[in-house]
Amino acid sequence: MAGKRMDLTSVIGKLKKSALLFPIAALILMLIVNVIITPDFFKISINNGVLYGFIIDVLNRSCELIILAVGMTLVVASSRGTDISVGAVMAVSGAIIVRLLGSSYDGYAMAMPLAIFFGLLGGIACGAFNGLLVARFNIQPMVATLILYTAGRGIAQLISSTETATGVILYVRMESFKWIGGFLPGVVVPTPIFIAILFVILTQLFLKKTAFSTYIQTVGINPKAGRLVGINSVLVMFFCYLFCGLSSGVAGLIASSRIYSSDANNIGLNLEMDAILSVALGGNSLGGGKFNMAGSIIGAITIQCLTTSLYAVGVSADQLPVYKAVVVILIVLLQSPVFKKWKAEMKLRKQSAKTIGEAK
Numbered sequence: 001m002a003g004k005r006m007d008l009t010s011v012i013g014k015l016k017k018s019a020l021l022f023p024i025a026a027l028i029l030m031l032i033v034n035v036i037i038t039p040d041f042f043k044i045s046i047n048n049g050v051l052y053g054f055i056i057d058v059l060n061r062s063c064e065l066i067i068l069a070v071g072m073t074l075v076v077a078s079s080r081g082t083d084i085s086v087g088a089v090m091a092v093s094g095a096i097i098v099r100l101l102g103s104s105y106d107g108y109a110m111a112m113p114l115a116i117f118f119g120l121l122g123g124i125a126c127g128a129f130n131g132l133l134v135a136r137f138n139i140q141p142m143v144a145t146l147i148l149y150t151a152g153r154g155i156a157q158l159i160s161s162t163e164t165a166t167g168v169i170l171y172v173r174m175e176s177f178k179w180i181g182g183f184l185p186g187v188v189v190p191t192p193i194f195i196a197i198l199f200v201i202l203t204q205l206f207l208k209k210t211a212f213s214t215y216i217q218t219v220g221i222n223p224k225a226g227r228l229v230g231i232n233s234v235l236v237m238f239f240c241y242l243f244c245g246l247s248s249g250v251a252g253l254i255a256s257s258r259i260y261s262s263d264a265n266n267i268g269l270n271l272e273m274d275a276i277l278s279v280a281l282g283g284n285s286l287g288g289g290k291f292n293m294a295g296s297i298i299g300a301i302t303i304q305c306l307t308t309s310l311y312a313v314g315v316s317a318d319q320l321p322v323y324k325a326v327v328v329i330l331i332v333l334l335q336s337p338v339f340k341k342w343k344a345e346m347k348l349r350k351q352s353a354k355t356i357g358e359a360k
Contacts, residue, residue, distance in 0.1 A: 019283045023298040026281055030305035037312045051188045054308065062304035063192035064090075064251040067199050068271060069278035069296040071247030074240040077220045079134055080288030081141025082276050083241065085126065088152025089248035090268030093123040094256030095159040098170045105173045112177065120249040126152070127245015128238070135237035149272070156264035171261045181257030192254045199250060200297060207293070216240065220288030270321055274303050277324060280331045 034041045034054070044053040068086050075083045097119035102109025126148055133144035157167030172178075184191055207213040215236045218226040223233040248268075255267045280286055281302055282295025303324070310323055333339055 019292045020295055020298065021283075023282045023295045023302065027298050027302045027305065030302050030309065034305055034309050034312070037309055046188060049186075049188065050183050051190070056190070058301065058304050058308055060190040060192055061307075062301050063190075063196040064254050064268075065271060065274050065278060065300040065304060066196045066297050067247050067251045067254075068275040069282070069300040070200060070203055070293060071244035072275040072279050073282070073284060073291050073293055073296045074216060075141070075244045076276075076279050076284060076286055077288055077291035078216045078237045078240040079141050080220060080286075081134070082272075082286070083130060083145045083244050084142055084272045084276075085130060085145040085148035085152055086244065086248045086251075086275055087268030087271040088148050088150075088156070089123050089126040089245060090252035090255055090271065091153050091156040091262075091264045092126060092159070093119045093249040093252030094267045095156040095170075095262040095264055096122045097253060098172055098256055098262035099159050101172050101174070101177060103171050103173055108174060116253060119253060120246060123245045123247075123249020123252060124242055125245070126248070127242045130245070131238035131241030134241060135234045153264050156262065156267075160262045160264055167264060169261050169263050172256075173260075177257055178260050179257075181254050181259075192258075195250065195254060199247070200293075204293065212236075212239075217290050221290075273321065273324060273328075274300075274307075277328055277331070278303050280328065286332070 031041075038054055041054045044051060044056060046052065068090075072083060072086065075081070097115050100110045100115035100118055101112065108115070130141075130145050130148065133139045133147070134141050137144075160168055160170050162168055179185070180191055180195070182191060183189075215226070215231050218229070218231055219233045219236045226233045226236075251271075252267060256262055259267075276286075278299035279296050281299035282292060282297070283299075284291050284295060306324070306327070307320065310320055315323065
């Protein structure tokens with residue numbers, strides 16, 4: 001009996017020290033809130049041959065955000081800044097893919113794998129542009145990525161232009177393109193979930209099998225120290241932005257497939273803030289350095305749960321950023337040096353009081 005108590009105590013102690021404690025607690029809290037608002041939140045059924053339910057919808061809709069959060073995590077860890085252009089880059093990639101596929105009912109203007117390749121290449125090119133400004137020219141990340149944040153949707157509109165109009169919404173008429181953002185024939189699980197899982201696994205394998213994770217953390221903590229030990233800080237930061245561009249391209253592919261069109265004004269709208277919030281909510285410091293990919297993924301699902309609950313209580317899409325901004329402020333305050341100092345002082349006082357009590 002005593003052994004079991006010791007094991008339970010050690011597990012609780014490890015959980016308290018874990019970086020995942022905060023994101024898991026936040027996710028559990030949001031799930032409880034959703035259950036209170038929607039009692040059948042966890043109910044899953046099969047309708048028309050596919051899985052249906054609120055929790056399935058949350059997981060499905062969070063896929064783009066999970067992919068963006070993975071890319072944003074590396075950017076934040078390496079450059080101690082954020083990429084606020086990811087939503088606009090999604091729109092650019094989506095526009096390229098839809099434009100190349102064409103709008104015929106008879107077939108694609110270009111083979112779908114090739115169109116997707118060029119669309120992802122467009123996202124990578126946007127990431128390379130951001131990376132060049134940040135890594136090579138030492139421009140502050142938010143300022144550097146503000147360029148594509150402002151111009152990206154305009155570029156997407158130009159790509160979607162026709163001979164008679166600029167920025168029109170182009171549609172893909174072929175059913176197979178919709179499978180990417182919907183369901184594969186005979187498969188009950190939404191396709192974006194498979195894409196997000198594969199993207200996360202490949203990223204984790206790359207980070208685990210190489211020393212790149214260590215490089216990112218070293219550069220994020222102290223770029224000068226990284227250079228002294230032979231790490232090319234410029235190249236590391238550049239690659240992280242390159243990868244973030246790729247993640248935006250993949251998210252743009254899913255988003256354009258969901259609506260089987262290139263809507264430059266709405267694809268990825270406001271997702272840049274959600275991606276940053278996912279990283280922060282995942283327990284990652286926005287000041288760079290050590291990062292926790294699992295925390296960012298949990299954070300992304302939590303943000304989608306928050307969005308679902310806000311919609312359930314009647315909050316409009318225009319008002320959502322206000323509530324999310326409040327969450328950002330709370331997270332930043334919890335990560336501030338003043339709060340950490342206060343927390344350390346409270347812990348020290350508690351230990352001192354305990355020591356005095358035992359002495360008596």
